[in-house]
Amino acid sequence: MKDFRAEVIKNIPPSGIRAFFELVIGMEDVISLGVGEPDFVTPWHICEAAIYSVEKGATSYTSNLGLLELREKIADYLCRKFDVSYEPKKEILITVGASEAIDLAFRAICNPGDEVIIFDPSYVAYVPIVTLAGGKPVVISMVEGDDIIFDVNKVRENITNNTKAIFINYPNNPTGKSFSRDELIQIAEVADEFDLLVVSDEIYGELTYDYNHVSFPSLPGMKERTILISGFSKAFAMTGWRIGYAAAPNYIIEAMMKIHQYSILCAPIASQIAAVEALNRGEKDMRLMRKEYHKRRNVIVDGFNKIGLPCPHPEGAFYAFPSIKRLPFTSEEFCHTLLKEENVAVVPGTAFGKSGEGFIRCAYAASMENIKAALTRIESFLKRRGLNVSG
Amino acid sequence: MKDELHLKREILEILSVDCTKTASEIAVMLNQSEETVSLLIRQMEKDKTILAYRAVVNRQKVESTKTQCIIEVTCSPQRGVGFDAIAQRIYKFPEVRSLFLISGGFDLLLIVEGETMKDICFFVAEKLATLDHVKGTSTHFLLKRYKEDGFILEDGEKEQRLAITP
Numbered sequence: 147m148k149d150f151r152a153e154v155i156k157n158i159p160p161s162g163i164r165a166f167f168e169l170v171i172g173m174e175d176v177i178s179l180g181v182g183e184p185d186f187v188t189p190w191h192i193c194e195a196a197i198y199s200v201e202k203g204a205t206s207y208t209s210n211l212g213l214l215e216l217r218e219k220i221a222d223y224l225c226r227k228f229d230v231s232y233e234p235k236k237e238i239l240i241t242v243g244a245s246e247a248i249d250l251a252f253r254a255i256c257n258p259g260d261e262v263i264i265f266d267p268s269y270v271a272y273v274p275i276v277t278l279a280g281g282k283p284v285v286i287s288m289v290e291g292d293d294i295i296f297d298v299n300k301v302r303e304n305i306t307n308n309t310k311a312i313f314i315n316y317p318n319n320p321t322g323k324s325f326s327r328d329e330l331i332q333i334a335e336v337a338d339e340f341d342l343l344v345v346s347d348e349i350y351g352e353l354t355y356d357y358n359h360v361s362f363p364s365l366p367g368m369k370e371r372t373i374l375i376s377g378f379s380k381a382f383a384m385t386g387w388r389i390g391y392a393a394a395p396n397y398i399i400e401a402m403m404k405i406h407q408y409s410i411l412c413a414p415i416a417s418q419i420a421a422v423e424a425l426n427r428g429e430k431d432m433r434l435m436r437k438e439y440h441k442r443r444n445v446i447v448d449g450f451n452k453i454g455l456p457c458p459h460p461e462g463a464f465y466a467f468p469s470i471k472r473l474p475f476t477s478e479e480f481c482h483t484l485l486k487e488e489n490v491a492v493v494p495g496t497a498f499g500k501s502g503e504g505f506i507r508c509a510y511a512a513s514m515e516n517i518k519a520a521l522t523r524i525e526s527f528l529k530r531r532g533l534n535v536s537g
Numbered sequence: 538m539k540d541e542l543h544l545k546r547e548i549l550e551i552l553s554v555d556c557t558k559t560a561s562e563i564a565v566m567l568n569q570s571e572e573t574v575s576l577l578i579r580q581m582e583k584d585k586t587i588l589a590y591r592a593v594v595n596r597q598k599v600e601s602t603k604t605q606c607i608i609e610v611t612c613s614p615q616r617g618v619g620f621d622a623i624a625q626r627i628y629k630f631p632e633v634r635s636l637f638l639i640s641g642g643f644d645l646l647l648i649v650e651g652e653t654m655k656d657i658c659f660f661v662a663e664k665l666a667t668l669d670h671v672k673g674t675s676t677h678f679l680l681k682r683y684k685e686d687g688f689i690l691e692d693g694e695k696e697q698r699l700a701i702t703p
């Protein structure tokens with residue numbers, strides 16, 4: 147029999163995260179800093195609102211675009227928080243997680259061969275999704291030594307006649323880095339100059355610790371060039387509910403809708419109702435969680451710097467991305483050996499792209515106790531090999 | 538000083554969750570110097586903002602025989618001192634763990650602890666109910682604890698997340 151799989155699928159490499167996950171399952175007593183989702187459970191009043199709605203018979207489809215009430219709440223929220231206004235009836239689409247919104251965005255905009263600029267390292271799904279949509283990922287490394295640096299010239303150098311979009315994610319998974327307003331303005335200028343679209347994944351927008359998040363479409367002239375992607379997974383600890391959204395100019399939302407209406411129909415109604423509750427009364431919970439992440443951020447960054455694994459300063463999300471370049475290991479070797487010897491799981495930077503080599507992603511969506519215990523174990527791992535820095 | 542008050546609140550928030558956190562740990566969390574944090578903690582100990590450091594205990598685990606009850610008390614306020622004088626009379630009893638003035642159908646709410654039920658009955662009948670100005674009491678014995686000081690006491694829901702996710 148022949149191999150029935152499509153070529154494009156055969157050529158997509160297996161996920162580095164998945165491979166590492168296979169190693170960890172079955173192991174006991176692992177402290178995992180490998181989990182890319184909140185360690186908080188969804189605030190109870192949000193769960194309760196969904197339970198109540200199911201009891202009251204909310205078990206049907208919703209409009210393809212999603213519940214109007216939810217779209218209105220999102221529009222209101224985006225306006226209030228990030229000073230950008232979207233028309234809920236025309237410019238917002240509720241999706242099954244930000245993941246679906248990303249998929250729709252590129253399927254809606256990519257002609258075969260259209261180039262999409264992606265910063266490396268990047269969230270694991272970006273390159274595959276753009277590829278599956280028929281686009282061509284053009285990957286730009288942000289790594290300089292032990293640091294993650296944005297350099298607009300690298301973007302300019304990689305623009306061709308085929309460039310269609312720049313795909314940004316800030317605060318960033320896996321690095322925790324964000325963009326300052328200045329850096330965003332530089333991106334906006336390039337988008338303007340070369341007539342490009344910007345797909346902006348701001349799912350960690352609420353989780354910033356050092357300055358206020360600036361939403362890309364809020365920059366002058368950018369709303370018309372932006373597909374804003376976000377969701378409830380991170381800020382409201384709602385990963386399992388699978389609710390995200392896209393906000394964009396009407397003709398793009400319509401294009402995304404064409405795919406969504408046939409492949410998904412609509413996001414689950416109970417989850418949409420939970421999301422309404424999150425926006426109605428969940429901001430206090432969100433602030434408390436953010437405060438907790440902020441403290442943990444300070445602890446983990448301080449910890450890594452002290453043991454001589456310098457961290458690019460993570461302004462947001464819940465990831466630290468320390469460099470292990472001074473050690474005689476590749477990222478993979480380091481993570482495997484650390485797991486075997488110390489039962490600590492961290493994810494090799496290479497799971498997020500080539501330029502992640504020499505880094506490890508450590509999620510601090512973990513209890514303070516676990517963060518400290520993990521740091522202690524990593525330190526003794528280094529000490530045993532004489533690789534600690536004496537201080 | 539608004540900043541100092543803010544910082545004190547942040548420190549208290551951390552200590553109220555976990556009083557074993559050291560000044561240096563708190564300093565890192567809040568991005569402050571250890572000296573500042575130590576100083577503020579000492580100040581708050583001195584001025585009795587911080588009253589004690591203690592463990593939150595799930596007594597059901599150690600089969601504590603101690604009995605607790607909640608007592609609602611109605612009493613008549615006194616001219617000039619309101620409920621303060623009677624409250625003082627009551628809170629001096631060591632059996633009284635907590636005492637609150639509340640609004641609604643009665644006036645004072647007590648949490649009372651004794652070695653046995655008999656001790657508590659004795660306290661209510663002989664001490665509390667006989668006080669001048671106490672007009673009536675209603676005693677509720679505590680049968681089972683579900684949540685204590687923010688902690689759910691049932692053996693918890695276990696971690697549902699996968700060990701590694703993107």
Ligand SMILES: Cc1ncc(COP(=O)(O)O)c(C=O)c1O
Pocket residue numbers: 182242243244245246269315318319347349376377378379385388389390703
């Ligand atoms: C940058 C980024 N975008 C999107 C997602 C997916 O989010 P959702 O749960 O809304 O699909 C994640 C999840 O880890 C992420 O880190």
